[in-house]
Amino acid sequence: xxxxxxxDIIKSSKNILITSHINPDGDTLGSMCGMxxxxxxxxxxxxxxxxxxxxxxxxxxxxxINLAKHIDEFDKSREYDLVINVDIAAPDRICxxxxxxxxxxxxxxxxxxxxxxxxxxLNFVExxxxxxxxxxxxxxxxxGWKMNLDIAICLYAGLLxxxxxxxxxxxxARCLEYAAEMIKIGVVPNVxxxxxxxxxxxxxxxxxxxCVDKAVFLDDxxxxxxxxxxKDMEKYNTDEEFAEGLVERLRAITSTSVxxxxxxxxxxxxxxxxxxxxxxxxxxxxxxxxxGHKFAAGxxxxxxxxxxxxxxxxxxxxxxx
Ligand code: 5GP
Ligand code: MN
Numbered sequence: 001x002x003x004x005x006x007x008d009i010i011k012s013s014k015n016i017l018i019t020s021h022i023n024p025d026g027d028t029l030g031s032m033c034g035m036x037x038x039x040x041x042x043x044x045x046x047x048x049x050x051x052x053x054x055x056x057x058x059x060x061x062x063x064x065i066n067l068a069k070h071i072d073e074f075d076k077s078r079e080y081d082l083v084i085n086v087d088i089a090a091p092d093r094i095c096x097x098x099x100x101x102x103x104x105x106x107x108x109x110x111x112x113x114x115x116x117x118x119x120x121x122l123n124f125v126e127x128x129x130x131x132x133x134x135x136x137x138x139x140x141x142x143x144g145w146k147m148n149l150d151i152a153i154c155l156y157a158g159l160l161x162x163x164x165x166x167x168x169x170x171x172x173a174r175c176l177e178y179a180a181e182m183i184k185i186g187v188v189p190n191v192x193x194x195x196x197x198x199x200x201x202x203x204x205x206x207x208x209x210x211c212v213d214k215a216v217f218l219d220d221x222x223x224x225x226x227x228x229x230x231k232d233m234e235k236y237n238t239d240e241e242f243a244e245g246l247v248e249r250l251r252a253i254t255s256t257s258v259x260x261x262x263x264x265x266x267x268x269x270x271x272x273x274x275x276x277x278x279x280x281x282x283x284x285x286x287x288x289x290x291x292g293h294k295f296a297a298g299x300x301x302x303x304x305x306x307x308x309x310x311x312x313x314x315x316x317x318x319x320x321x
Pocket of ligand 2: 027028087112130131132162
């Protein structure tokens with residue numbers, strides 16, 4: 001059985017690395033810290049954790065997140081016995097940490113993206129799970145691993161954030177049952193909500209309001225998008241974190257079928273975040289090298305914001321909305 005194999009691999013490994021994806025969210029960081037603590041508690045082993053982008057301030061409350069190191073601080077010639085990817089739909093999502101993944105003796109892939117190609121030696125990929133944290137907890141239950149409050153905090157954060165506070169269509173009975181089990185261990189839901197959502201500074205809130213105000217509504221308001229430029233963030237003295245929840249806000253408008261945010265990147269490219277109520281936006285993002293889920297997906301395009309918007313609109317309009 002796969003879980004038995006996982007147990008054997010962990011037991012036989014002296015050096016273990018757990019990876020998280022670029023532009024990390026609550027699920028990849030919660031699953032990473034959760035796995036770190038599970039391995040420490042159940043196997044008495046210390047692991048390394050790697051991040052490939054800055055950790056958003058609001059996730060600094062995750063137990064042990066301060067132990068995660070940026071990929072630039074790693075010795076790339078190092079060979080790990082085991083590398084565990086969490087919430088990594090495709091290996092390029094871990095950027096330079098892929099060098100360490102490719103060299104590892106054993107590789108494990110724990111994820112919930114339907115598009116995941118099961119690229120590792122051992123794959124725990126459940127396309128119907130709400131989050132990677134849910135997949136991690138299903139491994140815990142099958143294997144009988146011990147839990148503690150810190151682990152429950154990490155996994156609850158993954159469940160909470162990937163379901164948009166238990167509101168999106170990936171919120172299932174199993175996901176809520178698992179959340180209930182975390183609460184029984186001691187997780188306090190309103191504290192978790194406060195830590196994960198009530199996190200905007202005044203500048204961030206005003207910058208988000210500005211981006212909603214300049215949103216463009218097209219095709220009977222079924223398509224709505226907005227743009228985020230470096231100069232917008234400079235004007236409001238904020239960083240990219242202000243945009244969290246922005247695309248969901250546009251999708252929440254009653255007339256919206258598809259919403260997207262086109263964000264100018266430091267290197268001149270454009271990051272697209274798409275949400276839908278009807279069409280498969282993972283398919284559209286897939287055309288540009290991205291992916292995700294049917295109703296929530298993203299991609300990074302090499303062109304500027306205006307060109308990216310044009311290309312995305314062209315693809316959206318091929319669908320009946
Ligand atoms: P977000 O729009 O919040 O960045 O991402 C929404 C969903 O799309 C997440 O599940 C995320 O994993 C996925 N996603 C976002 N950007 C990319 C990308 O560049 N490549 C892939 N494969 N998935 C992405
Ligand atoms: Mn996820």
